[in-house]
Amino acid sequence: MGLAIAVVLLAVFQAGQVIGYHKARFAGSFGNNFERNFLGSRSGGIKMNFNGGIPSGHGAAGEIISVNLPQIIVSGPDKLEKTVLLGTSTLIRRFQGDIKGSDLRTGEFVVVLGNPNDAGQIEAKLIRIMPAPLDEFTKQIPR
Numbered sequence: 001m002g003l004a005i006a007v008v009l010l011a012v013f014q015a016g017q018v019i020g021y022h023k024a025r026f027a028g029s030f031g032n033n034f035e036r037n038f039l040g041s042r043s044g045g046i047k048m049n050f051n052g053g054i055p056s057g058h059g060a061a062g063e064i065i066s067v068n069l070p071q072i073i074v075s076g077p078d079k080l081e082k083t084v085l086l087g088t089s090t091l092i093r094r095f096q097g098d099i100k101g102s103d104l105r106t107g108e109f110v111v112v113l114g115n116p117n118d119a120g121q122i123e124a125k126l127i128r129i130m131p132a133p134l135d136e137f138t139k140q141i142p143r
Contacts, residue, residue, distance in 0.1 A: 022116075029120040060084060060112040060122060067104050071121070074110060083121040084112050094129040109133065 062076035070086045086092075086101045093099070104110075109132050114124040 026116040026120065029116070029118050058116065058122070059114060060110075062109065064104060064106050064108050064110055067106055069101050072104060072110075074112060082112075084114070084127070085117070085121050085123050086127070087123060090114075090124045090127060092127045092129070099129075104129075 060074040060076060060082040062074045062082075064072050065075045065081065066073035072084045072086065073081050074084055075081045090101070091098065092101060092104065094103075104127075109130045111128045111130055112122060112124050113126045114122045117123050
C-alpha cells in the first residue's frame, strides 16, 4: 500500500514538472518573439513585464484587433496581445454553425483553444465567437 502511494505521488510530481516546463517554455518563447510577432522585424529590444503572471499558451480570450490570415491578433482583458495561427483543421464556430477564417472580423470577441508553438504563437484548434461582454457596472460594452 505504501509503495502504491509513493508511486502515485511521484507520478503527480512528474506531471507538475512537465506542465510547469511547458508553461515556462511558452512564456520564454513568447517573450523572445514578442517584437517579431507584434511589431514586425525591427531592431532594439523590448523588456517584457507580465505583472507577476506567466501568459497561458493554450488559449486566448478577448477581442480580435487584427485579421491577417492565416493569423489573427487577440487582445485579452489583461491587454496582452496574442498571435493566433489558423490552420486547415481549425474549427471556427459562431453560435451553432461553422464559419470560415475569412469571416472573422476585427472587433469580434473570441475564445481560442489550441497549442503553443516555439515562436510564442497559439496554433488554434477551436475558435468560438462570443457575444461582446458587458461591463458589470454600466451594462455597456467596455472599449
